[in-house]
Amino acid sequence: MADMVRWQAISMRPFKGSASLKSNQRKGANMPRGGKRRGAGRPVGSKNMHSxxxxxxxxxxxxxxxxxxxxxxxxxxxxxxxxxxxxxxxxxxxxxxxGKPCAVEDPDTRFRALMQDMYERIESRAETINDVIEKRQREEMSATSQ
Known part of the structure; x- marks a missing residue:
């Protein structure tokens, strides 16, 4: 028990030359914490460990x-x-x-999502067609004015 109390007292003691434990924690805040790093991971083209x-x-x-x-x-x-x-x-x-049971989805919700997706596709194609028509009209106008 005495060792445990001694260990806790040592571990909570701030490092030499620092004001508090929190300031020491902030010193390492700029260090990278994972993510994509150059050279990390399995090299491209290398074989998997298990065939x-x-x-x-x-x-x-x-x-x-x-x-x-x-x-x-x-x-x-x-x-x-x-x-x-x-x-x-x-x-x-x-x-x-x-087999594991599938998630039950409300048919109305799925239908609405499909209809919304279809509407957005039609709308984007209509905008593209309108852009092409306007471009051709401008070309015809410039060709007739010359």
């Missing part, structure tokens, strides 16, 4: 345990004392048997 054959091999090995995993899930769903575990196992079994 497709290795990925298929791992997938095949995992699939060989599918029946055991399903039996374990069924056992938990039927015999577990915890309601949360039974519900979780039941959901996992249903997801694997019938």
């Amino acid at each position: 497709l054959a290795e990925i298929r091999e791992i997938s095949t090995a995992a699939q060989s345990f599918a029946t055991v995993a399903l039996e374990a899930l069924a056992d938990v769903a039927q015999n577990s004392k915890s309601d949360a575990a039974r519900v979780s196992a039941s959901i996992a079994l249903l997801d694997r048997g019938y």
Whole structure:
């Protein structure tokens, strides 16, 4: 316990020559905090660490345990004392048997979105056509005036 109190006292002590801990924290505020950096990441053209054959091999090995995993899930769903575990196992079994349920979307909302998108496309094409017509009219006017 004494070590813990000593450690807390040391960790909260400001650095030498500084006024407070907050001013020390501000000193490092200009340092980059991730994001896109030159030279970071996997080089272009380099190969992935795992080949497709290795990925298929791992997938095949995992699939060989599918029946055991399903039996374990069924056992938990039927015999577990915890309601949360039974519900979780039941959901996992249903997801694997019938697929995860899709999000239900209001048909009216989807229809409105499609109509709005179509209206915007028609409007932008009409503006483009009007621009072309105006350009041709100006060209004809300039050709007739010369």
